[in-house]
Amino acid sequence: ETGVTQTPRHLVMGMTNKKSLKCEQHLGHNAMYWYKQSAKKPLELMFVYSLEERVENNSVPSRFSPECPNSSHLFLHLHTLQPEDSALYLCASSQALRSHTGELFFGEGSRLTVL
Amino acid sequence: QKEVEQNSGPLSVPEGAIASLNCTYSDRGSQSFFWYRQYSGKSPELIMSIYSNGDKEDGRFTAQLNKASQYVSLLIRDSQPSDSATYLCAVNKRGTYKYIFGTGTRLKVLA
Numbered sequence: 431e432t433g434v435t436q437t438p439r440h441l442v443m444g445m446t447n448k449k450s451l452k453c454e455q456h457l458g459h460n461a462m463y464w465y466k467q468s469a470k471k472p473l474e475l476m477f478v479y480s481l482e483e484r485v486e487n488n489s490v491p492s493r494f495s496p497e498c499p500n501s502s503h504l505f506l507h508l509h510t511l512q513p514e515d516s517a518l519y520l521c522a523s524s525q526a527l528r529s530h531t532g533e534l535f536f537g538e539g540s541r542l543t544v545l
Numbered sequence: 546q547k548e549v550e551q552n553s554g555p556l557s558v559p560e561g562a563i564a565s566l567n568c569t570y571s572d573r574g575s576q577s578f579f580w581y582r583q584y585s586g587k588s589p590e591l592i593m594s595i596y597s598n599g600d601k602e603d604g605r606f607t608a609q610l611n612k613a614s615q616y617v618s619l620l621i622r623d624s625q626p627s628d629s630a631t632y633l634c635a636v637n638k639r640g641t642y643k644y645i646f647g648t649g650t651r652l653k654v655l656a
Contacts, residue, residue, distance in 0.1 A: 461642055463642070463644075470648070471648065472549070472645075472646045472647055472648045472649075473589075473633070473646040475643060475644065475645075478642040478643075480642060485642055486641075486642055486643060518588075520588055520589070524642075526642070532577075532594075533579060533591050533594050534579065534591070534635070534644050535591065536581075536588040536589050536590070537588060538587070538588050539587075539588045
């Protein structure tokens, strides 16, 4: 049982669909992240929210739209995706401390396939 | 130059041996360093974090940090087949929320 839960675990969508990925953290952390993991590539940071404010946006295409309604929930809204967007999408959380940012804890991921 | 570099492997070691995994990073302002283990089809799982120069031990795992050489390593003693996974090195830049990951080293422990 992980402190960060993601749904759905698997998603298949067409290029014209709209879907959302959901993430919930039960660790009391104050920062939440979306990462993309593709084969043979390092994890790519997409978005970071700290205290519900977006603090990082890594030049991600506008077809990915994040939403953070509170410190425990994070969404990634998907629309008009491309086949190259097929990947494992990982949500993570951390507790930002005064001296440094703490460890990053990941959810189990949402495997996305775009047809 | 990649921000975080790891040898992709696979690194093969016999059961019971010491596995040594290495990572270099380019940003001297990096402050926090992490090792994650990722089994195939699963998400990364935190193994160790290290923040200051020297060694940090936790069970069979030892993380070593040398900021002058911009080098961090992970030693796994008494390697077990269950240790077979991809090991990701991650670095956090000072004052940011950016955790930069390497591509990972695939470890195979042979029974």
